[in-house]
Amino acid sequence: MKIVDIVESTRPIKSDIRNAYIDFSKMTLSLVAVVTDVIQDGKPVIGYGFNSNGRYGQGALMRDRFIPRVLEADPASLVDDTGDNLCPHKIWARMMINEKPGGHGERSVAVGTIDMAVWDAVAKIAGKPLYQLLAERYGNGKPANPRVFVYAAGGYYYPGKGLDGLRKEMESYLARGYSVVKMKIGGATLADDCERIESVLKILGPGQQLAVDANGRFDLKTAVDYGRALSQYPLFWYEEAGDPLDYELQAKLGEVYQGPMATGENLFSMQDARNLIRHGGMRPDRDWLQFDCALSYGLVEYLRTLDMLKDHGWSPSRCIPHGGHQMSLAIAAGLGLGGNESYPDLFQPYGGFPDGVKVENGYVTLPALPGIGFEGKSDLIAEMRALAS
Numbered sequence: 554m555k556i557v558d559i560v561e562s563t564r565p566i567k568s569d570i571r572n573a574y575i576d577f578s579k580m581t582l583s584l585v586a587v588v589t590d591v592i593q594d595g596k597p598v599i600g601y602g603f604n605s606n607g608r609y610g611q612g613a614l615m616r617d618r619f620i621p622r623v624l625e626a627d628p629a630s631l632v633d634d635t636g637d638n639l640c641p642h643k644i645w646a647r648m649m650i651n652e653k654p655g656g657h658g659e660r661s662v663a664v665g666t667i668d669m670a671v672w673d674a675v676a677k678i679a680g681k682p683l684y685q686l687l688a689e690r691y692g693n694g695k696p697a698n699p700r701v702f703v704y705a706a707g708g709y710y711y712p713g714k715g716l717d718g719l720r721k722e723m724e725s726y727l728a729r730g731y732s733v734v735k736m737k738i739g740g741a742t743l744a745d746d747c748e749r750i751e752s753v754l755k756i757l758g759p760g761q762q763l764a765v766d767a768n769g770r771f772d773l774k775t776a777v778d779y780g781r782a783l784s785q786y787p788l789f790w791y792e793e794a795g796d797p798l799d800y801e802l803q804a805k806l807g808e809v810y811q812g813p814m815a816t817g818e819n820l821f822s823m824q825d826a827r828n829l830i831r832h833g834g835m836r837p838d839r840d841w842l843q844f845d846c847a848l849s850y851g852l853v854e855y856l857r858t859l860d861m862l863k864d865h866g867w868s869p870s871r872c873i874p875h876g877g878h879q880m881s882l883a884i885a886a887g888l889g890l891g892g893n894e895s896y897p898d899l900f901q902p903y904g905g906f907p908d909g910v911k912v913e914n915g916y917v918t919l920p921a922l923p924g925i926g927f928e929g930k931s932d933l934i935a936e937m938r939a940l941a942s
């Protein structure tokens with residue numbers, strides 16, 4: 554068996570929203586199909602993948618380096634020991650030949666997106682949901698749990714959106730069954746952000762919480778000033794206060810901010826994640842890790858990150874990945890992560906859940922679809938099949 558083609562198309566996911574660092578007026582992503590010669594129900598098995606919002610499409614890197622490396626390899630060198638399925642670890646190693654360590658740049662996005670499509674194909678060839686395959690292979694005897702915590706991310710700055718607009722948005726997430734909602738901070742003054750936060754806190758009922766996200770905007774002084782002000786609120790977490798690679802800032806913030814902190818969506822390798830754990834003062838009893846496999850070399854690398862976390866005394870249940878895609882939902886269900894992000898109204902058709910999946914008390918239950926589950930989301934699979942079918 555072999556991979557016969559890998560196709561990429563860069564797609565717009567633009568909108569008028571803005572966080573503390575960027576606007577999304579020109580945002581794109583890469584949609585990828587990995588076409589195999591395995592025939593099921595009279596059709597070739599195709600794995601699909603896409604990268605998360607925030608880092609743009611990566612078609613040029615894929616076409617220049619990563620796709621040709623896979624297609625030029627001896628097909629026998631890319632299959633697992635049974636010979637009946639692809640080996641994601643061997644394909645990953647092949648993509649990364651002649652790549653130096655460090656300086657991960659955005660090649661981690663290109664590799665992570667292809668890796669997602671490879672895992673989708675592998676689980677489809679095995680005829681089972683990816684979450685089940687992951688539990689069987691890497692779960693150390695723990696069965697998959699298809700019931701996964703999800704929170705609603707939004708609360709962006711948006712032209713003409715006042716406090717009323719923000720409150721209405723958050724109310725609509727709560728009405729759809731979410732128990733935790735997230736909003737942006739750091740794109741206004743501290744006083745204005747406190748007003749925005751208080752207006753959302755007022756609409757929360759028992760068991761409902763708010764998280765805030767600064768998108769890496771703050772220097773140490775501002776991060777600490779916000780930390781002192783935010784300490785008065787019962788927040789679910791205070792996310793990405795400073796530059797993602799400024800581990801000392803994160804550690805110093807943790808000395809004054811006792812509530813839960815979250816970060817990691819812009820750390821793109823096991824080594825960068827390890828530096829956060831070594832030097833960032835993150836606390837395994839309350840803080841959250843948001844590494845997103847679709848931006849950071851895929852699940853093959855994420856498995857290394859989970860091993861690293863275990864060696865440092867962190868449970869996978871402290872991980873709630875960034876990105877709102879079904880790949881991280883499958884990993885959460887298969888390997889016991891703490892949950893996953895969700896953008897109820899943004900980045901469609903890429904984010905979200907299979908059709909008919911409802912959020913109930915902050916949880917979704919994943920259907921048992923072969924692969925990652927894209928075939929269950931009609932608007933998404935239509936885009937995917939138009940790329941390659």
Ligand SMILES: O=C([O-])CC(=O)C(=O)O
Binds near residue numbers: 768818876894
């Ligand atoms: O606004 C963004 O770039 C997305 C983000 O930080 C998040 O979902 O946590």
Ligand SMILES: [Mg+2]
Binds near residue numbers: 766768793
């Ligand atoms: Mg974030």
